[in-house]
Amino acid sequence: MAYNTPADLRYSKTHEWVRQEGDEVVIGITDYAQHALGDVVYIELPAVGATITAGEPFGVVESVKASSDLYAPLSGEVVAVNTALESDQTPINNDPYGAGWMLRVRPTGASEELLDAEAYAAFVADIDH
Amino acid sequence: MLKRTPLYNAHLAMGARMVEFGGWEMPVQYRGIIEEHHAVRNQAGLFDISHMGRFMVRGPQAEGFLQRMVTCNVSAIPLGQSGYGLLCRPDGGIIDDVFIYHLADEYMVVVNAANIAKDWEWFQQHTAGFEVELEDRSQRWAMLALQGPQAEQLLASAEESTTAEIGSLPFHGVALTTIFGQNALIARTGYTGEDGFEIFFEATYAERFWYGLLALGGNAVQACGLGARDSLRFEACLALYGHEIDETINPYEARLGWVVKLDKGDFIGREALQAIRQTGVSRRLVGFEMVGKGIARSGYQIQRVTGEPAGFVTSGMPSPTLGRPLGMGYVPTDLSSEGSEFDVIVRERPVRARVVKMPFYKPRYKR
Numbered sequence: 211m212a213y214n215t216p217a218d219l220r221y222s223k224t225h226e227w228v229r230q231e232g233d234e235v236v237i238g239i240t241d242y243a244q245h246a247l248g249d250v251v252y253i254e255l256p257a258v259g260a261t262i263t264a265g266e267p268f269g270v271v272e273s274v275k276a277s278s279d280l281y282a283p284l285s286g287e288v289v290a291v292n293t294a295l296e297s298d299q300t301p302i303n304n305d306p307y308g309a310g311w312m313l314r315v316r317p318t319g320a321s322e323e324l325l326d327a328e329a330y331a332a333f334v335a336d337i338d339h
Numbered sequence: 340m341l342k343r344t345p346l347y348n349a350h351l352a353m354g355a356r357m358v359e360f361g362g363w364e365m366p367v368q369y370r371g372i373i374e375e376h377h378a379v380r381n382q383a384g385l386f387d388i389s390h391m392g393r394f395m396v397r398g399p400q401a402e403g404f405l406q407r408m409v410t411c412n413v414s415a416i417p418l419g420q421s422g423y424g425l426l427c428r429p430d431g432g433i434i435d436d437v438f439i440y441h442l443a444d445e446y447m448v449v450v451n452a453a454n455i456a457k458d459w460e461w462f463q464q465h466t467a468g469f470e471v472e473l474e475d476r477s478q479r480w481a482m483l484a485l486q487g488p489q490a491e492q493l494l495a496s497a498e499e500s501t502t503a504e505i506g507s508l509p510f511h512g513v514a515l516t517t518i519f520g521q522n523a524l525i526a527r528t529g530y531t532g533e534d535g536f537e538i539f540f541e542a543t544y545a546e547r548f549w550y551g552l553l554a555l556g557g558n559a560v561q562a563c564g565l566g567a568r569d570s571l572r573f574e575a576c577l578a579l580y581g582h583e584i585d586e587t588i589n590p591y592e593a594r595l596g597w598v599v600k601l602d603k604g605d606f607i608g609r610e611a612l613q614a615i616r617q618t619g620v621s622r623r624l625v626g627f628e629m630v631g632k633g634i635a636r637s638g639y640q641i642q643r644v645t646g647e648p649a650g651f652v653t654s655g656m657p658s659p660t661l662g663r664p665l666g667m668g669y670v671p672t673d674l675s676s677e678g679s680e681f682d683v684i685v686r687e688r689p690v691r692a693r694v695v696k697m698p699f700y701k702p703r704y705k706r
Contacts, residue, residue, distance in 0.1 A: 272657065
């Protein structure tokens with residue numbers, strides 16, 4: 211199955227995406243991740259001002275079937291949270307790269323190894339057979 | 340190598356997401372668990388459950404043999420009816436939960452997919468002294484479940500026999516009929532808490548039945564995967580082997596005492612079960628709702644509000660019909676009455692939960 215992997219994003223191997231916007235980054239989960247999870251019905255995100263650490267869990271998404279940790283693709287300070295997702299999680303499935311965004315973060319250095327779109331698509335194709 | 344049902348290619352062609360379940364490669368969902376769940380509650384859904392085991396038991400002492408193997412009273416299942424039973428170990432632990440169908444000249448026992456080899460061996464080990472013949476028909480026959488309030492009307496429209504068996508089939512009844520030009524055994528049984536049917540037929544015709552049933556009523560039937568099957572049975576509080584029941588759990592703990600007929604005569608596990616019934620159980624299965632924020636999942640630990648370990652979660656999820664997270668689990672009997680509170684450990688944090696009535700969703704069987 212082919213998943214949407216926009217060319218202007220970078221991706222973690224734990225299926226989060228990162229979009230650079232000036233000095234800040236926006237973070238969410240990928241199309242592959244939302245497919246694998248199924249309909250998300252619950253989400254737990256950090257508050258504005260919290261710090262996230264590369265490779266560590268920063269939140270949780272839950273579907274009917276499973277609970278999954280969200281892993282920080284990089285370290286930084288949370289400057290905005292998509293709180294709309296707390297009452298309506300459907301954008302995570304319907305628009306994972308748009309209205310389904312989760313955090314806006316000011317990076318403080320450390321980052322996980324991030325893949326470009328081509329490498330991530332190949333990575334997903336390899337695990338999804 | 341995972342096993343595949345005769346509908347494996349059909350599932351792939353329909354874009355199902357496949358997962359491993361009990362040694363089988365099965366569809367977990369097609370369009371989405373929640374949509375499939377609601378289709379069964381409101382209209383009709385179709386499940387491939389060919390992975391389940393189907394054993395035929397025949398011979399002059401078929402009934403006597405089954406009486407020895409299961410906890411329920413097989414003599415009380417009339418011809419053309421079926422009943423729920425348990426296979427127990429001598430110590431009362433549950434080997435499997437099964438459905439027994441009383442057919443003309445034979446019984447069919449439907450067992451859980453993951454337990455086929457274990458149950459088959461268990462049956463073979465106990466045939467001595469009985470004039471009985473066993474046949475494993477799991478491969479030769481496919482099995483589908485058409486479930487939901489519209490299942491009866493839709494299935495009746497596909498029936499070709501003039502005897503109109505489907506409409507008059509009672510709850511748990513089983514009959515032979517003709518659908519899509521082929522013989523099929525239909526039973527008014529299921530695992531969703533809705534009215535519905537399970538259909539057995541030669542595996543060769545699996546795709547004809549699958550696509551034929553989906554097309555009924557102008558494509559009114561939703562293909563459903565194991566995800567919705569689990570969420571539907573969960574709301575109706577029907578036990579899932581490996582979760583609510585296993586060999587370390589006895590029927591009284593699992594609130595399945597009604598399936599144990601101690602006065603029917605001897606059967607494997609009877610002595611131990613009689614003793615357990617007399618002494619009482621120290622833990623019991625309960626249904627609970629989350630008071631705090633969090634979702635309980637299978638395997639999470641339960642502790643008393645004072646912090647001592649108390650038990651474990653067997654199943655838990657956000658209920659699609661009720662719209663909130665619910666769970667089932669084992670707790671000490673003093674925590675098992677409605678309104679009792681305990682904590683579920685969700686990602687290392689205690690989250691308060693409260694015992695509620697089971698089932699969460701009152702089944703709408705047609706009786």
